[in-house]
Amino acid sequence: MEPVRRPAGRPSGWGRWRLLSLVGAVFVSLAGLRVITGQDMLTDAGTINTTLTFAVPIGLAGLGGLWAERAGIINIGLEGMMILGTWFGAYFAWAFDNPWIGLLAGILGGMAGGLLHAVATVTFAVDHIVSGVAINILALGAMRYMSILLYSDVPGAGAAQSPTTPGFPTLGLPFVGEAFGPLADRGWFLVSDLASLVVGLTTRMSALTLVALLMIPLTYLVLWRTAFGLRLRSVGENPDASESLGVRVYSLKYVAVVVSGGLAGMGGVFLALVASNIYQEGQTGGRGFIGLAAMIFGNWRPGGVAMGAGLFGYTDALQLRGGGEAIHALLLLLAAVLLLVAVWQVRKDRKGIAVASVVAGVLLLVWYFTTDSLPRELATYSPHITTLLVLSLASQRLRPPAAIGKQWRASRS
């Protein structure tokens, strides 16, 4: 018998350390960038707060995508399920004057969308993309119809928007703002940035933000640390194997897609009740799709989804608060990253990519030093450009679930 070989791959836990060190590196470089460019917007507490507000719906959509895709179902209907979440969240929060009832209703609304998707894709073997797109269109129209039906006599509301809704209570640790605030204003490299981070993360946080943040470790624990999660993931990897071992493939796919819809619905509630205090048509603004992008960027892992959502939230926050100048500062960082990539690729003896990176990096540097600000139009679109850039760079080493998007039929008829 051949001896047991040591695992050839990395030791376990390596992934987590990589994630943490990457986040740390990004933060340190942002702090450095702030000192170099003098753009305080880059790391101040307000930006961090806004980042959270923008990142949470994307992250929730991403987690929703993760649940569905880990069970092998592509959920491009996340956008529609978010729309259901925004509408139901706002309506019930307003009708009962209680945001928590709104949250429940929004989640249930999203779950209903998920259930529809599950019926179509799992039971009737409709193509996942077709079903998802149909749900997106359906949700948009159905919610407009419901608005016309229910808001016609309500003052300040109509076909495209709800009345003002109650908000969630905000939480915050006492004294932290007072203790760290002055430190954050000093402008010291890294120290002040860390202080801003602490302030941003511990004060004026909506209760729903906290709930949403908890979904990340919760997803990890359920999917990677329980038998149920193992079964669910196995269904997305090799449903034939799962079936042969007595795993109920159909039920698990249903559960996964319904949970997926629920998470997207929660993201919708967040948009309606926390990010603003009103339901508006088109409020989701493609965040379901960006959530999917965050999930792909995150390699179908919860920590990665959180990072992806944070990245998109950050660029969004920055363009909203700082506008062209703040985004402009990021060009410098991007140029530096590209030059680093070039060095890395030269070491790996891949000259083509290296040369391309150098050229792009130098062009960015030229752009940075010849201008002071990004054109307004470009700044507004920076989150989407980031999506494109990140996906094209990150898609090299991704490992999607193996049975994703496949129509699967039980072998016993």
Place this chain on the structure above:
Amino acid sequence: MSSTPSGVETSGPPAVELHGITKRFPGVVANHDIDITVAPGTVHAIVGENGAGKSTLMKTLYGMHRPDEGRILIRGQEVRFHSPSDAIRHGIGMVHQHFMLADNLTVLENVVLGAEREYGIGRRARARIQELSDQYGLGVDPDRLMEDLGVGDRQRVEILKVLYRGAKTIILDEPTAVLVPQEVDELFDNLRELKREGLTVIFISHKLDEVLSVADEITVIRRGTTVATADPGSTTARELATLMVGGELPVPELRESTVTDHVVLSLDGVTVAAPDGRPVVDGVSVDIHKGEIVGIAGVEGNGQSELIAAIMGMRPVASGSIALEGRDITGWSTLKVREAGVGYIPEDRHRHGVLLESPLWENRILGHQTKAPSVRGRWINRAGARADSERIVEEYDVRTPNIDVIADALSGGNQQKFIIGREMSGAPRFLVAAHPTRGVDVGAQSAIWEQLREARAAGLAVLLVSADLDELIGMSDTLHVILRGRLVAQADPTTVTPEQLGSAMTGAGLHGEDGPTEGDSGADGADGADRRENGGGA
């Protein structure tokens, strides 16, 4: 045969008894009147041709479908299985021919999946896996990612999966089909270990030498029913084969020579380079005449595939030239080569030969999409293609309900017969036949050989590449040995033995190996090639 039944008579009721099992599918009777008794603590082999109904029977025993008639007894107690879980509960486990493993999960996760109640999914499960792995000498590391494991390791994980669920009887469905010879030996060691620990193994196979070396008892299945039970100690492979086929085994042989002096295909110094510039086919020069079959013998990976790809225009020729009937076809596209009258039986029929998801008549058009009767002008001639598919099915004895079924629904042998029929249509002048009988059953094998003989008599020139040395020797007029991309020797197929050929293939030289040591190494080479040939079984 070292293995003897250990206490067959003494250790209580049989592990498994099948009585009068009949299973019908729409249009076919897959099994009828099956009677098998498996003694506990033995390796019981079930042999039969492809399509004889072995796998259907085992799926019945494993609860994947219910028999229409008959009884199943486990340790003397009658049972009725509604699902594999029922079978698992009664201590029956199955290792499928196609592994049921998820690549992106670890060994541990794959093993505990579906059986999380036993020992959880964490530390206790890991300890249990380690314990089982040590007890049965499986050498499985629970924390490795599945996709990093080789085929032999995967199979051991599958066995471990079954053991983890507390199986006392393990069904192995064609376990050696995917293994190389050393892995087969390891597997057999594992099986003997399992037997020593008191488990019962049911071993499905159609490879007789393996069955004889590992089984304690052999049941032969032919056309869906049990025809005989044999004791490996007093049976020969030849007798078993006769039982399996229900008649004499076909022998590859050519009758009188039909070779003419008209050269059809001429290779002149053909060299094919690997991506790194190293030649994988190195200066091959050979003439193939009208009515001649030229065989190429070689251990797989010595340039045969690349040589064929070069002739078919699927790989660029680095230097040298290929001429068909005097015309230089070097560098022609595959379609143009085929249009010039070259047929091609590919070595991997699922990759190059058929579209599994398409009906037969569409597969008929494949590769002939520019020639009548598949097309009329620029358009597909549906009626013509269908009519010609009917002709192929008729003439080449392709067993299929009709020409509208998808190719995937046919057995490997019937797919191969259909491909050969297609490639012979349009009267090719030259045929490339790569492993024409790989993974097909005995009946189809003799039919394919007969078709090659007929085509040769009609003046076809054939390049035959095969790993089955008996086939090469029997079917070739001229035999070349390829080693590291070069034709190193030419053998006379009327006098050469498989042992001599095997030794030449490994580089030991064709002549002068009368000494016992060299003869032995030759036998090894031939043996390995034979196993690989059999390994293509589907």
